[in-house]
Amino acid sequence: xxxxxxxxxxxxxxxxxxxxxxxxxxxxxxxxxxxxxxxxxxxxxxxxxxxxxxxxxxxxxxxxxxxxxxxxxxxxxxxxxxxxxxxxxxxxxxxxxxxxxxxxxxxxxxxxxxxxxxxxxxxxxxxx
Ligand SMILES: O=C(CO)COP(=O)(O)O
Numbered sequence: 001x002x003x004x005x006x007x008x009x010x011x012x013x014x015x016x017x018x019x020x021x022x023x024x025x026x027x028x029x030x031x032x033x034x035x036x037x038x039x040x041x042x043x044x045x046x047x048x049x050x051x052x053x054x055x056x057x058x059x060x061x062x063x064x065x066x067x068x069x070x071x072x073x074x075x076x077x078x079x080x081x082x083x084x085x086x087x088x089x090x091x092x093x094x095x096x097x098x099x100x101x102x103x104x105x106x107x108x109x110x111x112x113x114x115x116x117x118x119x120x121x122x123x124x125x126x127x128x
Contacts, residue, residue, distance in 0.1 A: 001073040004063045005033040005041060011078035013111050016044045022116040055063035060090040067097045075105040076112045
């Protein structure tokens, strides 16, 4: 699967923590990320992540374009609901496109973990 990993600044520690925890399953997939999030996860893990631009500089839009082209299967986007973002329209556009194309998108850690567990289940069922 093609999976995008994105987190707002106050959620970066969280996305790094869950990426480490689920590194084994994530390593079996093709990973993408916005610039800063992807770089930080790569520094903290052995995961390889294709980097787009930083979110405020168009990274969310680049991922949205992939969604519209059928080139993204899952998005983990840990949003900070307590801080206003200069690129809020881009954030909303990405979430909207994920709904248009029915791409699973987690906006918080609990949902992200459920999706990662589902990836593990899918991998187990494929082997059995
Ligand atoms: O702002 C973001 C998503 O809207 C994340 O971008 P960065 O990973 O570049 O910080």
